[in-house]
Amino acid sequence: MSTPETPTTDAELEGADPTAVPADARPADLQDERLIASSQGVGGWASATWGRLRSGDLGSAPVVIGLILIWGVFYALQPAFLSSRNLVNLTLQMVAVGTISIGVVLVLLLGEIDLSIGSMAGLSAAILAVLFVSKSAGVLVAVLVALGAGAVVGLVYGFLYNRFGVPSFVISLAGLLALLGLQLRVLGSEGTINIPFESSLVRFASQQFLPAWLAYTLAILAPAVYALSAIRRNSRRVEAGLSPTPMSQLLLRAVGLAAVLVVVVAVLNRDRGVSIMFLVFLVLVVIMDLAIRRTTWGRSVMAVGGNVEAARRAGINVKRIYLSVFTLCSTFAALGGIFAASRLASSNQSSGGGDTNLNAIAAAVIGGTSLFGGRGSAYSALLGILVIQSISNGLDLLSVESNVKFMVTGAVLLLAVIIDSVSRRSRAAHGRA
Amino acid sequence: MTTTSPAPVLSMTGVSKRFGAVQALKDIEFSVESGEVVALVGDNGAGKSTLVKAIAGVYTPDDGQVVFDGSAVEITSPARAQELGIATVFQDLALCDNLDVVGNLFLGSEVVRNRALDEITMEKESWRLLRELSAKIPSVRIPVASLSGGQRQTVAIARSLLGKPKVVMLDEPTAALGVAQTAEVLNLVERLRENGLAVILISHNMSDVMAVADRVVVLRLGRNNGEFRVADTNVQEIIAAITGATTNAVSARAARKAPQEEQS
Numbered sequence: 001m002s003t004p005e006t007p008t009t010d011a012e013l014e015g016a017d018p019t020a021v022p023a024d025a026r027p028a029d030l031q032d033e034r035l036i037a038s039s040q041g042v043g044g045w046a047s048a049t050w051g052r053l054r055s056g057d058l059g060s061a062p063v064v065i066g067l068i069l070i071w072g073v074f075y076a077l078q079p080a081f082l083s084s085r086n087l088v089n090l091t092l093q094m095v096a097v098g099t100i101s102i103g104v105v106l107v108l109l110l111g112e113i114d115l116s117i118g119s120m121a122g123l124s125a126a127i128l129a130v131l132f133v134s135k136s137a138g139v140l141v142a143v144l145v146a147l148g149a150g151a152v153v154g155l156v157y158g159f160l161y162n163r164f165g166v167p168s169f170v171i172s173l174a175g176l177l178a179l180l181g182l183q184l185r186v187l188g189s190e191g192t193i194n195i196p197f198e199s200s201l202v203r204f205a206s207q208q209f210l211p212a213w214l215a216y217t218l219a220i221l222a223p224a225v226y227a228l229s230a231i232r233r234n235s236r237r238v239e240a241g242l243s244p245t246p247m248s249q250l251l252l253r254a255v256g257l258a259a260v261l262v263v264v265v266a267v268l269n270r271d272r273g274v275s276i277m278f279l280v281f282l283v284l285v286v287i288m289d290l291a292i293r294r295t296t297w298g299r300s301v302m303a304v305g306g307n308v309e310a311a312r313r314a315g316i317n318v319k320r321i322y323l324s325v326f327t328l329c330s331t332f333a334a335l336g337g338i339f340a341a342s343r344l345a346s347s348n349q350s351s352g353g354g355d356t357n358l359n360a361i362a363a364a365v366i367g368g369t370s371l372f373g374g375r376g377s378a379y380s381a382l383l384g385i386l387v388i389q390s391i392s393n394g395l396d397l398l399s400v401e402s403n404v405k406f407m408v409t410g411a412v413l414l415l416a417v418i419i420d421s422v423s424r425r426s427r428a429a430h431g432r433a
Numbered sequence: 434m435t436t437t438s439p440a441p442v443l444s445m446t447g448v449s450k451r452f453g454a455v456q457a458l459k460d461i462e463f464s465v466e467s468g469e470v471v472a473l474v475g476d477n478g479a480g481k482s483t484l485v486k487a488i489a490g491v492y493t494p495d496d497g498q499v500v501f502d503g504s505a506v507e508i509t510s511p512a513r514a515q516e517l518g519i520a521t522v523f524q525d526l527a528l529c530d531n532l533d534v535v536g537n538l539f540l541g542s543e544v545v546r547n548r549a550l551d552e553i554t555m556e557k558e559s560w561r562l563l564r565e566l567s568a569k570i571p572s573v574r575i576p577v578a579s580l581s582g583g584q585r586q587t588v589a590i591a592r593s594l595l596g597k598p599k600v601v602m603l604d605e606p607t608a609a610l611g612v613a614q615t616a617e618v619l620n621l622v623e624r625l626r627e628n629g630l631a632v633i634l635i636s637h638n639m640s641d642v643m644a645v646a647d648r649v650v651v652l653r654l655g656r657n658n659g660e661f662r663v664a665d666t667n668v669q670e671i672i673a674a675i676t677g678a679t680t681n682a683v684s685a686r687a688a689r690k691a692p693q694e695e696q697s
Contacts, residue, residue, distance in 0.1 A: 028560040029572065233553065240557040294549040299532075303540055306529035313491065313527045314541030315512040374531035427578075 027243035060368050062419050063383045066412075070387065074394035081394050084271035090386075090393050091268065091278040092206065096121070096340035098281055098385035100360040101367075102288050103332030105381050106325045108364055109292070109305045111373020112168040114157070114329050116175035117360050121337030122352025123179045124150055126186040128338050129193035129347035132201070139200050143338055150334025153179065154327035161326065162319040168326070176357075184349055192348035195341065205342035209273035212265075218279075219261035227254035277339060282382070284332075289378035301325060305374035336360070355406065362409065363388050366416040372424065387412065440503055441466045442631045443488070443519070443600050448497030450483055457483040458494070459655045465600060465631040470622060472634045472642040472663075475652035476675055481635050482524070484652065485604055488633070489521040490514035502599070515541070520598035522589045524605045524635075530578035534570060535559045537577050538592045562591045583614045590621065601625055602633040607641055619645050639668045653677055 053061055074081040100117050107114045124146040131142035153175065160171050187193065195202055210218070227250060234244035268274050292298035303311040304321050312318050340356075341347045365371060366387050367380025391412060395405045444464035450457045458480045465471045475481045486492045488499075490508040499506055501517050508514050514521070528537050535555050544551040544558070559573045570584050577585060586606065593601055603622070607615040622645045625632050636642050642649060643663060651659040651674040659674035 028564075029556065029574070236553050240553050242553065242556055242560075290549075296543045296545060296550065299536060299540070299543055299550060302532060303529045303536070306531035307527065310527035310529050311540070313489070313511045313521070313523065315515045316541050317512070374529070 027238075028241045030243050060379065060383055063367055063380075063387060063416075066366075067383070067387055067390065070390050070394070074390070074397070078394070078397045081397055084267050084269075086393065086397065088268055088271045088273070088275070090389055092275055092343060093393060094385045094389040095205075095275075095277050095281045096336045096343060097356060097359050097363065097388070098336075098381055099284065099339055100333045100336035100356070101363040101381035101385050102284060102378060103329035103336075104360050104364040105367075105369045105376055105378055106288070106292075106301070106332075107168070107329045108369045108371060109301050109373060109376055110322065110325055111305050111371075112161075112322075112325075113172065113361070114168065114175075114326070114333075115172040115357065115361075116153075116179055117172075117329065117333040117336075118352045118354075118357030119176050119179035119183060120150055120153055120330050120333035120352070121340060121356060122347075122350075123153075123183040123186065124334035124337035125341035125347040125351040126183045126193075128201075128341055129195060130186055130188075132199070133193050133195055146338055147331055147334050150331040150337075151327050153334075154330030155323065157330065158319075158323035158326035161322055180353075183352070187347070187349060192346060194346045197345055201338075201342040202345045205277050205339060206275075206345075208276040210276060210279060212269045212273060215265045215269060215274045216262065219265045220258060222261060223254045223258035226257065227251070230254075277343070281339075285378050285382050288381075292378055297321075297324070302374055307374075333360075355409070358413070359385075359388050359392075359409070362413040362416070365420065366412065368420075370420055370424065371417065372420075384416075441500075442502055444500045445488070446498050446500075448484070448487060448494045448499070450480075450487060450492060450494050457655050458487070460657075461497070461652070461655075462657055463650060465633055467599070467631050468626055468629045469648065470626050470632040470634055470646045472636060472646035472649045473652065474636065474639075474642060474649060474671065474675055475658075478654075479652040479675075480655040481652055482604065483655075485521065485523075485602055485633075485635060488514070488519060488600075488602060489523075490519075512541075515596055515598075518596070518599035519602065520593035520596055520600070521602040522586075522593045522604060522606060524608070528577045528585055528589060531576060533576055534573035534580070534588055537588055538562070538573075538595060540592070542596055558595075559591075562594065563587070583610045586610060586618075587614070590618065594625075598630065600631045600633065602635070604635045605637065606634070607636065607638060615641070639671065642671070643668060651675055 071082065080086055100121055104114065104117060127149055128142050128146040131137040131145055132139065137145075157168065157171050157175065160166055161168055230245065230250050234247075234250070237244045265274060292301065300311065300316045300321050303314065303316060304318055308318060311321075337352055341351060344351075363384030364376070364380055365384065367376075367382070367384030369376025369380040369384075388409060391408055392405060395408065441464040446462055448461040448463070449459050461480070461484060463471075463473075463484065473481050473484065483492065487494045488508065490511045490513050493507070493509055499508060501508075501519075506517060508517065508519070511521075529540065532540065535552065538559050539555050544554045546554065556573055563570055563573070570580065570587065577588060580588065590603065590606060593603075603618075606618050606622075610618060619641060622632055622634065626645075626647075634642070634646060646663050649661045649663060649666070649671055650657070651661075651671060653675065654677075658677065659671075661671060661674075
């Protein structure tokens with residue numbers, strides 16, 4: 001019954017030495033003959049990006065398009081919207097909720113949620129005001145105690161989650177009420193504590209701006225650092241026998257980034273300039289982005305968000321990851337509360353109330369962080385809060401009542417979640433995670 | 434049928450595990466030496482997966498002793514199992530769909546340089562490892578979700594070898610693979626043995642078992658039900674032990690045929 005093919009097949013199997021590396025001049029990562037997207041240069045990059053968008057890997061495309069639309073509409077209705085003065089206001093307004101949103105991105109990456117961020121921000125604002133104003137403690141002490149309160153609350157959440165397996169949804173819902181109660185108790189009978197306008201906190205949040213030369217220097221320096229590190233990475237990749245990122249693509253990105261930053265700085269400098277508080281927010285976003293993408297901790301967070309069981313079996317201390325993320329989220333919420341109190345120069349019973357909570361969550365989702373875990377980036381906090389705050393700011397300029405404001409923000413959030421769900425389905429159909 | 438080598442790298446005695454009213458494992462004896470491929474076989478529900486998970490640290494046994502490398506140990510967590518040098522490729526592969534191939538390969542044992550992930554070293558190492566396995570993976574920078582079943586299996590096996598383990602457990606490694614890839618995995622198992630690793634192979638596929646295993650351990654309904662040297666046994670004998678049918682028409686006929694085959 002032996003067929004003539006059998007010997008050849010055997011010979012082929014024997015002959016295929018698995019350790020033999022193909023003598024190919026191409027880099028190790030471009031040797032597979034099935035790789036279609038191997039065309040180099042700007043053209044290849046553009047077509048690869050287009051293909052990714054079409055298959056539902058939208059990244060930040062919808063939010064950038066949405067932002068342009070929103071700005072266009074508001075500019076048409078009220079030209080003052082895009083004035084330097086209003087844009088500087090916008091940068092000041094978005095910092096507090098944006099900072100809270102960084103923490104939300106982290107919990108969403110795990111596929112969890114924290115609904116008590118608003119209350120946490122309110123509590124931290126109350127602690128700050130009581131210590132700084134009523135007890136006349138130093139700024140540093142007040143800020144550190146407020147941040148510490150956030151960390152403790154996050155640790156408690158993490159402990160409850162790890163120890164009892166209570167869904168984070170329920171833990172933080174309980175926290176929402178408990179922290180609100182704590183906030184009212186800390187504030188005491190007065191209910192409102194005003195922070196003096198002359199204090200360093202208020203000056204930091206509303207009056208301190210970068211000198212023009214420094215802002216421009218930073219706007220050039222950041223892309224330069226990016227380009228330099230990319231070039232260094234490229235040379236290491238070539239050394240390791242891997243394909244480098246094409247130089248043209250790299251330069252295009254760096255120059256593009258520099259152009260955007262310089263234009264932003266130029267526009268802002270026509271009024272007061274780049275706020276130091278805004279710069280702190282940007283730096284926090286960049287730090288968290290690096291932490292997520294470039295550290296073992298960040299990789300573990302993404303793994304836990306993608307497949308908890310796989311992460312556990314890979315030896316990742318899953319409980320520690322949950323604990324660290326809940327702690328960071330509450331701490332960012334506390335920091336957001338400090339920024340908010342400093343900017344408004346007061347802490348009262350409604351600090352952190354109202355739409356703070358949902359705006360922070362909406363910002364993270366609108367920015368492109370998935371509610372389902374494992375996908376997203378720290379930049380979605382920046383992009384998302386830019387959208388939310390633009391809507392809020394624009395509607396204020398048009399003197400629209402807050403009932404309409406809430407409805408519009410709700411509709412935008414719904415739209416963002418729909419885009420998230422649809423692109424998730426499309427990604428599955430196109431074989432992308 | 435006792436072990437000839439004085440020190441098996443992993444040996445378990447009297448291991449039991451209960452899930453509520455179900456006795457999943459009862460007084461299991463199991464050992465594996467360096468440079469040996471032991472096949473663990475049994476019907477569905479025989480307790481293979483439970484035993485594998487007990488070795489991998491996913492479950493902690495209720496009873497029993499585990500000796501690894503000559504000293505009594507308790508494998509309390511997957512991290513502990515890895516630390517000891519036990520690598521496992523689970524049937525469900527346990528890959529993170531949202532991470533790329535490099536991220537999955539090095540998950541839990543990332544290479545760090547200047548306190549940041551060293552993506553370049555990891556990518557280079559990934560290609561080396563995958564080439565060694567003759568793996569056909571177009572790019573290591575695509576999410577694992579976009580790979581085929583065989584490619585995902587390859588990634589999972591490649592990952593188990595990163596930590597320089599002493600024991601490698603493969604749970605149904607060829608279940609989802611094509612002909613060439615199956616041959617490749619079996620070749621790979623041979624190579625693992627040549628490198629002095631102890632390999633535990635869980636499989637339903639008797640031809641795979643007979644092709645690469647040195648010894649076959651049969652589980653049936655959570656208990657040991659026989660242990661065979663592949664050199665001195667045949668498929669019928671193993672299947673009889675798996676099904677518990679020691680005297681049925683098939684095994685009787687096989688027994689009659691066996692002497693004839695030896696003569697021919």
